[in-house]
Amino acid sequence: MNIVLLGPPGAGKGTQAKVLSKEFGLLHISTGDMLRNAAKRGDGIGKKAAGYIERGELVPDEIVVSLVVSRISQKDAEKGFMLDGFPRNTKQADILSLALEQKNKKLDLVLYFSTSEKVSVERLSGRRVCRKCGSNYHVKNMPPKKEGICDACGGELYQRPDDKEETVKNRLKVYDKETKSLIDYYRSQGLLREINGDMEVGDLFGVIKAIFVKEGLDG
């Protein structure tokens, strides 16, 4: 099954994607992670993307689209994938459906994580990420056992520069302007299922599982 996780930054898409990929064996494709890794490596794509990410703006379509199209063509995507952070505008969505059509594939479902701006800002500004293994924490809601240190691997925790409050506000503005229209775009195709991103991780996972069962996508 091929799924898109849609919703504002901080709605919990990445957290659910990690749980769902374990449970259902779906490949988790996060364009944010791919772009950040490219920026860390300092390769051509990374150099082009870094400034946009820092400012909380969208990286140009042609860069992101080519990353995604080549990733979903790889063997490990055959069993199904979850796109987290892509598409972010209707142009990306149109290209995605065309690319899938050419591979005789389709989207099965779009999970729309609705959440309030207040919750998004609170989650993102308190988020801390492990430099080594990428595990996520939250200073209040999910603190590590030892401050600043990852429970899983002992790596150093840091705050993503684009999780600082000012940039978060800009990311939310960009979501409103560019990405929000995808709710109607996918609703009109009958693919959209709305879920409450404010729910606790385990409870929300239960809701998503029930949707998969109802849609016959759990096997």
Ligand code: AMP
């Ligand atoms: P995320 O981790 O999904 O919040 O993405 C972090 C940043 O990466 C965004 O603020 C954008 O700068 C960039 N980015 C991620 N996905 C996309 C996309 N589909 N289109 C354009 N830019 C993207």
